[in-house]
Amino acid sequence: MSDCSKPLISISNLCKDYGENRILKHVSCQIESGDLVSVIGPSGCGKSTLLRCLNCLEVLDAGEITIDDVCLRAVDHDKNEDCFWQRAHELRQNVGMVFQSFNLFPHKTLLDNVTLAQIVVKHEKQEKAKALAMSLLEKVGLGNFSGRYPWSLSGGEKQRAAIARALAMKPKVMLYDEPTSSLDPEMVEEVLQVMRDLDVEGMTQIIVTHEMRFAKDASDYIIYMENGEIVEISDEDEIFINPQDDRTRRFLKRYM
Amino acid sequence: MKTFYFIILLLFGPVLSADESVLHWAADAESGAPNVFYEDGNLSKLVGFEKDIMDHIAKHLGRRAEFHQNDWDSLISGLQRGLYDVVINGFSPEEGKESSIIFSDPYYACGLSLIVRADTNKIKSILDCNEAVVGVLRSSKAESTLMSSLKNVKVIGYPNEYCAISDLKDKRVDAILLDGQVAAYYTKKLSGLKIIDEVDEIKYSIVSTSNNSKLMAAINDAIEHMKRDGALDALVSKWDICNTFYVQLRETSGKSKMNPPCLNSESSQRNNQEIIKYLQAFPFFMKAACVTLMISILAMCVAIVLGLCLAIMRVYMPKWISFLAISTIEFLRGIPLLIQLFFVFYGLPCIGITLPPLVAGILTLGMNYAAYEAENFRAGMVAVPYGQMEAARALGMNQWQSLRHVILPQAFTFVLPPLTNDFIAILKDSSLVSLITIVELTKTYMLIASNSFNFFGMGAIVAIIYFLIGLPFAQLAKLAEKHLKLEKRAYSSRKIGRRYR
Ligand SMILES: Nc1ncnc2c1ncn2[C@@H]1O[C@H](COP(=O)(O)OP(=O)(O)OP(=O)(O)O)[C@@H](O)[C@H]1O
Ligand SMILES: [Mg+2]
Secondary structure (H helix, E strand, C coil), rough: CCCCCCEEEEEEEEEEECCEEEEEEEEEECCCCCEEEEEECCCCHHHHHHHHHHCCCCCCEEEEEECCCCEEEEEHHHCCCHHHHHHHHHHHHHHHCCCCCCCCCCCCCCCHHHHHHHHHHHHHHHHHHHHHHHHHHCCCHHHHHHHCCCCHCHHHHHHHHHHHHHHHCCEEEEEECCCCCCCCHHHHHHHHHHHHHHHHHEEEEEEEEECCHHHHHHHHEEEEEEEEEEEEEEHHHHHHHHHHHHHHHHHHHHCC | CHHHHHHHHHHHHHHCCCCCCCCEECCCCCCCCCCCEEECCCCCCEECHHHHHHHHHHHHHEEEEEEEECCHHHHHHHHHHHHHHEEEEEEEECCCCCCCEEEECEEEEEEEEEECCCCCCCCCCCHCCCCCCCEECCCCCCHHHHHHCCCEEEEECCCCHHHHEEEECCCCCCCEEEEEHHHHHHHCCCCCEEEEEEEEEEEEEEEEEEHHHHHHHHHHHHHHHHCCCCHHHHHHHCCCCCCCHHHHHHHHHHCCCCCCCCCCCCCCCCCCCHHHHHHHHHHHHHHHHHHHHHHHHHHHHHHHHHHHHHHHHHHHCCHHHHHHHHHHHHHHHHHCCCHHHHHHHHHHHHHCCCHHHHHHHHHHHHHHHHHHHHHHHHHHHHHCCCCHHHHHHHHHCCHHHHHHHHHHHHHHHHHHHHHHHHHHHHHHHHHCCCCHHCHHHHHHHHHHHHHHCCHHHHHHHHHHHHHHHHHHHHHHHHHHHHHHHHHHHHHHHHHHHHHHC
């Protein structure tokens, strides 16, 4: 367990460019261990990009990210690439990612989906990996589905399986990029419930979502982003009832 | 593991057995009668005048004679490459002007005979051939003689005697000019032809390379011995190939009690049943089919491994490596397979890389096809959604692990059908390796057919064998495809089932 006074995640001055365009502009924030944070904002404001940077799927162009004492600096990428990627690999070990389009491995059963990375990356024994996988599948309500292939599942089941797959690496942080956006309404709740359960267990979670109700009810606080900047970080009730910033107000008006 | 050693032995065997007690000699037995040929197309019966001479010489040297088949065009290159010790196949000293090649004393002499169809009256001598179309063996003495003596003759070069004679019978040429005893053999064997003129003299010598001069001295000694004890004369009369030039040759180098033959001696009529010929050919076709299959499978393995590497380099590596891969692919598939084959087999030895024929053949075929496989694999990998790679990376796998466990298994589904296609193509292209002394299915067909004068029936058999070899692979691929695509099929049937229930 890390020091309580020290945030689990700290992002400072994070910048990300795609070609000429600066997509993330000096983003800074700190997230404590055990928090459930929702990130909201208009389309194209850079929410996904922020998550992808946290998981090193994108290389940051300036600033630094620290997750559980592993510090990744943009300057290192230019100076010493090998060292940078070594760090990125370490950092990734603590971060689980869930995608909008599930991205389950279609050629493997659910069980194999969940055990694969454990065996390949962590060199776990087959039985141990299987035991963990089974307990995780059970936890997300897919205990009876372990032998099924992804094509035979509904969208909600797929997303829960994807969550189990990410949890199998025992991450300290879970990132979700619009986990429920491609689901039919009746399946949204079962996925959200899994995240609530994880929150109760003390998992740190960052969720990019358009589910305002979930954001309001479940999150500890909400980050509002616009145009590559964090406009407002505030308590979940506060932001909905009394947004501090004009831009936030305008955005929420459209949703409420 | 055992099969592995077996394959290694098979690939490198010919090189390892370089041993002093064997005299390796080469000739082209493809319609090689009466010099070196397979009796009635039976590949277990190598016979002929020159074969007998080599047996005598080998016995004289206290060695065992071992025959190597090679195309007439490539006999000398094979010699220079060290595939065998000597070549005996009607070579006369004028034909090779290179200094690294040495010739023995002549063991035979003959003229060049002009053959026409029995009903031809227009051509009475070689001089009538100006304006006519005349067939000869490619790069033979007859070709150069004809070209230098007649201005307006149209010369057509043939790869072997049988092709020339078929074309004469089919009226594609007006006449053909062949070595005397060869012409005599075929006019006796096949009806409707006649010999009308004999010109020029050629002397036959055994060929070797200059670093074999000791061996050549011993061979000359053996020939001299055969001349003196009458063994050579006996062979000449055994094969019924005596002529005035030979008698002259013998008179200048000692006494001969032989008389030139009368031209119309009755040929021994053989009434071999066709069925027996086919039965005899069968085991050889089977063996050759195995060679073809082995070459194809190993070449395909090379192609898959190399192609996969190239594809990965091209798609997932830094720019300069990717560029290297693209260049290699374009290079390999832009150059004719035949040229690559000759380059690897006859060209590389010049810089000290001497590969055994099978290895050279498999590597070249494999390399050529690797270019195509690389493109197949690339298409397959690109067809896997990018999210798969991201999901794998997000789980902490490195690039290689993601490729190995996530991308490639899925890409393989896409690649399987074109892969089968290419295997069947490689099966057919493997016939090209017969040009570097490997006797596989196509070469076996050529040898049997040209020696038994049966291109039709044997051709049908070979066609069927090729078809049958390819068939199980096509089926296998269909099966595997079905298995791999199971997911999608099952999904759709489930959906349909749900809808109609
Ligand atoms: N690979 C890329 N190359 C260039 N531009 C990109 C790339 N990925 C994203 N962008 C741009 O970056 C900006 C932010 O994209 P991002 O996906 O982070 O938005 P988002 O907030 O997640 O939007 P949404 O809510 O629609 O998912 C967009 O303007 C997008 O066009
Ligand atoms: Mg997004």
